[in-house]
Amino acid sequence: MLVDLKKEQILNIGVVGLGLIGGSLSKALKKYTSHNVYGCDIDPDTIQAAFNAGAIDFSIEDGDFSMCDLVFIALYPQKAVEFVKAHSNRLKENAIVMDLCGIKRYVVKELSPLAEENHFIYVGGHPMAGKESWGFQDTDGDLFRGASMIITPSDQTPVWVLDLLIGLFADIRFKTVNRTTPESHDSMIAFTSQLAHVVSSSYIKSPRALAHNGFSAGSYKDLTRVAKLNPNMWTELFLENKDYLTEEIDTIVAHLLEYKQAISTNNYDSLYTLLAKGSEIKEGLDK
Amino acid sequence: MLVDLKKEQILNIGVVGLGLIGGSLSKALKKYTSHNVYGCDIDPDTIQAAFNAGAIDFSIEDGDFSMCDLVFIALYPQKAVEFVKAHSNRLKENAIVMDLCGIKRYVVKELSPLAEENHFIYVGGHPMAGKESWGFQDTDGDLFRGASMIITPSDQTPVWVLDLLIGLFADIRFKTVNRTTPESHDSMIAFTSQLAHVVSSSYIKSPRALAHNGFSAGSYKDLTRVAKLNPNMWTELFLENKDYLTEEIDTIVAHLLEYKQAISTNNYDSLYTLLAKGSEIKEGLDK
Structure with missing residues (x-):
């Protein structure tokens, strides 16, 4: 696994939910990295808009994430938990899953045991960036420029996972990556x-x-x-x-x-x- | 008097208090109009700084404002009232006096009777512009660009005074001049x-x-x-x-x-x- 996921390699990255945060993340990944982006959204028009904007390379419509090395969940907290629960058996072994929800205790508590059970690696995340508008039409590949990325790894999170994530967030122009606990x-x-x-x-x-x-x-x-x-x-x-x-x-x-x-x-x-x-x-x- | 104060003419304008508002006003008057600016401040270093910055043409140190067609009072409310009270007998007949305080009921109530008594024309004003810093060192001739100027004339204020003031505020780049009551x-x-x-x-x-x-x-x-x-x-x-x-x-x-x-x-x-x-x-x- 370590070999597969080295920072230098091209990753297959899933992004679930192409709203303001997920859509901007997809655009940023395409703008600043060479990774492949697999987009997923319940709205077919949003998927089409994301293709048209060059924000995603592929779409995932059958819930099969087995090709993804890393999956970002950009849904509201309860939907994020439900989504991972429903798809955790369709994830690659040792795939990294990160939610991007604005609260962390609830999501981390729900997803951490699931990760252990299903052999994927879960890390909570929260990009400190936003806008007064939302939806794919307002996404921006530079939304994260200069912003803080907060991550809530556990003591068991492998170092290579942290290295990979920190490198990726630097690539898409976050200014800092702050590591903390869900409570804090x-x-x-x-x-x-x-x-x-x-x-x-x-x-x-x-x-x-x-x-x-x-x-x-x-x-x-x-x-x-x-x-x-x-x-x-x-x-x-x-x-x-x-x-x-x-x-x-x-x-x-x-x-x-x-x-x-x-x-x-x-x-x-x-x-x-x-x-x-x-x-x-x-x-x-x-x- | 009407003839003396036509908008096209060069006015002698006094500015009392060369802090953020008074100093910025002086700079704006020198930048965007041809009027003469007479500055007044209790701090000699501030007067000197205003001269050095080209914000004022003359300084008034003896309290004699008899050459001024228009005097702006850019002091805190109580000091503004005290200042006008102390100098109201040194003003030209029909000179316009405008305070620039952030509250209007108190100042208007104090200064209106004084104006009638001493034959000058008082109009309350409040430029809706500011900064988190203060003092002459932070003044800016473009502080009022795009801002609202609020004025509180009375029913007795002559039309030529309103015309003159509105023209002057447009000259120094206010976006709008709003007329209202002190209460409102x-x-x-x-x-x-x-x-x-x-x-x-x-x-x-x-x-x-x-x-x-x-x-x-x-x-x-x-x-x-x-x-x-x-x-x-x-x-x-x-x-x-x-x-x-x-x-x-x-x-x-x-x-x-x-x-x-x-x-x-x-x-x-x-x-x-x-x-x-x-x-x-x-x-x-x-x-």
């Missing part, structure tokens, strides 16, 4: 990504939103950008990260109420301290 | 700008902020950009817009808690509806 991933993502979407979606619901035309500066635009989102995907992701995300919502609400308290009591010193502290933290993090 | 301005700004700064400053205070390196995508960057802010200025602005701003904080907190409720009770339909509605509002506003 879900905890951090609750803050950096999920909370941002909850806050942005809440922000836009002020009655004043509808009348703000001509009054908006960059700060409004930034705060509300990700309010435009894919509600199917985010609903599932939020529910599968309930504990960490509700903790983050509680945290920001508590902080917002501190500012409100200082403002409503005209407490200049307290408000100044809150703002100065926030500015100091932000400046420190940007360094 | 303060209400809208609470939502579009002040709340954005409160939320961003609150966001960055999560304990997870310090450990997020490698996990941040664009959404985190957008949500926290304006956490870096000038605490002196924003503390004053928030306290002078207490009613509208606390109302906006209450509104977003109530919405955040709706999302939390849906998440913590695993209510897929409710969470989906909240997210879909937010996305729909945002998409509608962007059209």
Whole structure:
């Protein structure tokens, strides 16, 4: 197996789900590597569009992934788990399977035992890249340029697998590959990504939103950008990260109420301290 | 007076306070118009820097603004009011005075009677442009390019004054000039700008902020950009817009808690509806 999968070799890579992430991944693989890409999607029009765009070399319609050295699953978490469960007996021995879901505890817990049982190698992944739009029509072979790729290998993941994946992600222009645990991933993502979407979606619901035309500066635009989102995907992701995300919502609400308290009591010193502290933290993090 | 202040004529324009807004305004006036700019700042080094950058033609150090047809006051609200009070007897008859403060009710209420008493013409203004940095070193003659300029004239403001101001703001590359009341301005700004700064400053205070390196995508960057802010200025602005701003904080907190409720009770339909509605509002506003 080691010999078959050396980085220098041309791999057969399956990509399941040709939406924003899977479609962009396919395009990036074709743009920056020499590997063969086998695409799979429930929508025949999407498969055709992917062929037309040169994003895939072959399509897999019969569920037979036995030719693939590596399969990326770019579906929503529950569908990803269902898909691998349904096809795990059609995978090559020691094939690498990586899901690209935005939460990791649930998926890793479901897929890890399956991998052991069926002799494939599973590693969780999450590309930290996205857009306010989705579907193959918005895919971009440079979506991952400069982004972070997060992977959640186990202690048993062979070193050659990590080497292969890290090399591949560098090839398609990720800036960094960060290795962490599913727990740590879900905890951090609750803050950096999920909370941002909850806050942005809440922000836009002020009655004043509808009348703000001509009054908006960059700060409004930034705060509300990700309010435009894919509600199917985010609903599932939020529910599968309930504990960490509700903790983050509680945290920001508590902080917002501190500012409100200082403002409503005209407490200049307290408000100044809150703002100065926030500015100091932000400046420190940007360094 | 009408004759003296025709748009085609070269005006003598005073700019009081050469920080980010006043300094950028001076640079824009020198870059895009032929008017003379008289700068005024408490810091001699700033005056010197403004001369060196070609942002001002003359400096006013003795408080005599009698040569100015138009004076912009680019100070924090309380200082702006104090400054105009102290110098209102050194203004030319029918000179136009415009403050550039981020809140309007307080300033307009203080300066309007003073204008009548001292025979100058006061109009409130607020350029919807800014940066996360401040001071003359960060000024930019193109800071206002594409931005909205908000003005709050009264029913008594002469038409020639509006024509002159609107022409001048177009010259220095504002995209639009919006006329509104001080009340409406303060209400809208609470939502579009002040709340954005409160939320961003609150966001960055999560304990997870310090450990997020490698996990941040664009959404985190957008949500926290304006956490870096000038605490002196924003503390004053928030306290002078207490009613509208606390109302906006209450509104977003109530919405955040709706999302939390849906998440913590695993209510897929409710969470989906909240997210879909937010996305729909945002998409509608962007059209």
